[in-house]
Amino acid sequence: NQTASYYVSLVDIDVDVYDTLNEEYxxxxxxxxxxxxxxxxxWIITQRIEGASEKELERAFKKYSISKAN
Numbered sequence: 001n002q003t004a005s006y007y008v009s010l011v012d013i014d015v016d017v018y019d020t021l022n023e024e025y026x027x028x029x030x031x032x033x034x035x036x037x038x039x040x041x042x043w044i045i046t047q048r049i050e051g052a053s054e055k056e057l058e059r060a061f062k063k064y065s066i067s068k069a070n
Contacts, residue, residue: 008064008065015027029050029051031052032048032050033048033049033050033060034047034048035047035048035049035060035064046064047063047064
């Protein structure tokens, strides 16, 4: 049984404090996860997950993170 490791950056934003971000990203469910990809000097939203579905989050982390050699 082998465990995979990945590099990923997470940012936790309190939408009650940063209400402009709440409006800009239309946060209606907590938690909301927004995945970005950096392309041509621009951050592009690639996926949005509302709620805490462990399987959906695991698939997204595998898809968008950089594999780390064990």
